[in-house]
Amino acid sequence: MKDFIIPDRDMGTPAVKSDVAVNLLVDGISVSVPAGTSVMRAAAVAGISVPRLCATDHLEAFGSCRLCVVQIDGMRGLPASCTTPVAEGMVVRTQTDEVAQVRKGVMELYISDHPLDCLTCAANGDCELQDMAGAVGLREVRYEPGANHFARRDAEGPNPEYRPKDQSNPYFTFDPAKCIVCSRCVRACEEVQGTFALTIEGRGFDSRVSAGMESDSFLSSDCVSCGACVQVCPTATLIENSVIQIGTPEHIVKTTCAYCGVGCSFDAHMRGEEVVRMVPSKDGKANHGHSCVKGRFAWGYATHRERQTQPMVRERITNPWRVVTWDEALDFAATRLRQAQADFGRDSIGVITSSRCTNEETYLVQKLARAVFGNNNTDTCARVCHSPTGYGLKTTFGTSAGTHDFDSVDDTDLALVIGANPTDAHPVFGSRMRKRLREGAGLIALDPREIDLLKTPHMGESLHLPLRPGTNVAVLTALAHVIVSERLYDEAFIRSRCDWDEFLAYAEFLLDPRHAPEAVETLARVPAELIRKAARAYAAAPRASIYYGLGVTEHSQGSTTVMAIANLAMMTGNIGKPGTGVNPLRGQNNVQGSCDMGSFPHEYPGYRHVSDPETRAIYERAWGVELSPEPGLRIPNMFDEALAGRFRGLYCQGEDIVQSDPDTRHVTAALAAMDIVIVQDLFLNETSNYAHVFLPGSSFLEKDGTFTNAERRINMVRRAMTPKNGYEDWQVTQLLANRMGAAWSYTHPREIMAEIAMTTPSFAGVSYDLLEREGSVQWPCNGQAPLGTPVMHIDGFVRGKGRFVHTEYIATEERTGARFPLLLTTGRILSQYNVGAQTRRTGNSVWHPEDILEIHPSDAENRGVRDGDLVRLASRAGETTLRAHITERVAPGVVYTTFHHPTTQANVVTTDNSDWATNCPEFKVTAVQVSPSNGPSEWQEEYRHHSDLARRILPTAAE
Amino acid sequence: MSDDSKLIRMASQMAQFFASQPDRPAAEAVAAHINDSWTPRMRQAFVDQIRAGVQADPVVRDAAGFVRLPAG
């Protein structure tokens, strides 16, 4: 009977995992379901929808509305089908006279306290209350008008029970008049999101939904605007403002969020070419029906009035922009690029690919450099975040990627979270981790700042190691020291999966007293006993997992830290089984993909070195040109070479390097020294202030392609509307390449993916047909793993034996001193994304209108800084001003900020220090001084002035 | 700041890491990493500086001998 069930249909209660099958009869139809399944779900499996109001398969059954009653042979009364588990041989009747009677009565009661303005209600046609009234055959309401929650006033005056709408959230409205108090919203906020922002206040007739305290609105409460409550609300009580404005959608396009590395699947609910709402897909394998405020609501930037849709050029960056045709812009760009090569050599130009664009687009941009420019000058902004992950994990395990899928967190007994803040930067994964923590899993957080995960409501054991920025390697090595000295390692695993002698050598290295917690204590400012406790907990957990973020990679020892993490996992045998592993949490949506697609100057797609003759031969054959065997320039090298006058031209797709890269002054000087800078983006940005050609880009809603998330999952992106700029981004790259003499003729991204699969062993099995069929797959996907690989290194490491690399702590050159006594570290917050170009252009700005500097009370007091003061933040590289927030979340001696807003320009103060192996910039440690200020820094003033000038566009009529 | 002194600094960072590894001579490892990740021009400039006698860690100096130079 399963065939006609639509996958998205609400089955009433969640699926249950069990090996035991139970057989029963529902309305004469026999079904078999896993033990523990509810009668309601079993009926749904048989194709029968039992009426329900408080139940939904997003949430555990609650059993409060009594609409779902059924008759079960041998059971007394009418049990609620949502809370009654199936039993072998059960005989269920979902419709009898008695059942029908009870349901009508229940509905009548609900409807008597509900306004009957269905025709003009925003949920009209999409309201479960309406549907249920129909389903139970309600034809009349016999109650006299009386006490209710919906009438503003009655004959005697204002209704004391009436509450006005709460419209404080920019994206959804709460209209208490329509609430049936099913408490789905409260449970979604707890079970799915893990925020506990909502409660049911009062009892019986007096009960109502409330966001926190009586005085709180949704905006002032703890609500993080994830939308889970809106999604489960059966009525129009919680509803998207876009639905109120536009109406109900008429078709759905399945796609993938373009914000973070979780890679949530979404159903774009459309009316014509207009998005009505974005709803997280229940069958999305990364998000299972959940989302965060960014993907769920912050898509309005695609139609923002500042979006540029026409190509523009200018002779000099001091001139105003001139709107031109695509032909003129592309000719201008191609001519200047070729001119630069004629004057300064083949290696004088290059590209920067985007970790926001699709795999197919990235592949084409690196192909442009290698096959058309004839050099390997291609790099990606992933350089500035996760390049050490690639290097570190390839060296130790053999693959440049995380080991597990997100689902694996459900099996973990302890999560070690290092330099990551999942509830802000990877919110949907953060929610899933919180769920696991509520189920009792332990948490160890290694972070200079007290992250929100540590404040998870109803969690079990947790430890916070508030280490000093820059001491990751010292602390991780000390953890390993404890594991070895106390013999807590997994000898059997090490002997079979790694090289035992190599481990012994590492053990000897670790046992040196300089790696003992007591020696590391002063340096890292973490009590030795805490380090010991954490090491024991990690080693003792049957299944311990490691999740890490930019707080690991963005250091001068970023690559060493990644290897120290890999060592910990190997020596405790936490690899290859569910609930364990080493999992990088990637920043932008397609960081993984842009690395996979050969964006790096020394690696072809699939991480194969450019000097490898076999790989080169594959591409020479596929592309029909001779290819350079020499590594090209990394982004920081490009800037150095530009300042030396040798690097003259850059094609930069979908990235804002001026804002995202360290040492802003160095970057802008380098860009200003080039002859041709081409920026392809949705908006004029900080980088385009230094550009000669602006090529308008397309948003993720306007193109086909794929993104690869942090768990190596390749997800489809689908075109929901026509590109406002006329072309999808890959088409623009193709036009430029062809202007420069290439003869590319791709007609659809599926053809680009076919070329990727043909030339890259780990992608050999990937095709659009497969993705359409499976929804998504995780690479490696090839002959050995035709449907992809959720967990890697199960029976052995990709490189053969796992490798223990020695992890000596080497202090960063960035030291505090008399002039710069504090350490600045940087991070992100939930509502804004990266440089903020998109999120700043949405309602999300109500949560984070500016970047804030967090400072410890004692440091603030010493400097005469009060909460909310404007302060000057200075380093050896430069200075800026921003507002201070005094908090004990940061330790004394440490300050913290985000970098979402261009006026702050936090990267004016970051330095050009970088990871020894990959040149990933050291964003997480800068020596700074903080002092009271009374206005923007000189740099900010100058910058704003320049920026205003650089963004002038000549009126088209004046041409 | 745009000059090639950064190259020496980057090589020294690599030297510090590889000096702590047991498996092979640090100078060779540094050179291998440089060969893998630097352009021919950067490699040439690095070797030129070492040859010109610039101040550097002994490992960095020795590494220069193993750095692959562009032909010609």
Ligand code: SF4
């Ligand atoms: S707001 Fe919606 S989900 Fe919440 S109790 Fe009211 S009707 Fe139910």
Ligand code: SF4
């Ligand atoms: S939007 Fe999310 S966080 Fe806010 S109340 Fe609803 S479920 Fe809770």
Ligand code: SF4
């Ligand atoms: S930003 Fe990340 S967590 Fe939020 S919806 Fe998008 S992919 Fe999911």
Ligand code: FES
């Ligand atoms: S749906 Fe079962 S009691 Fe509400």
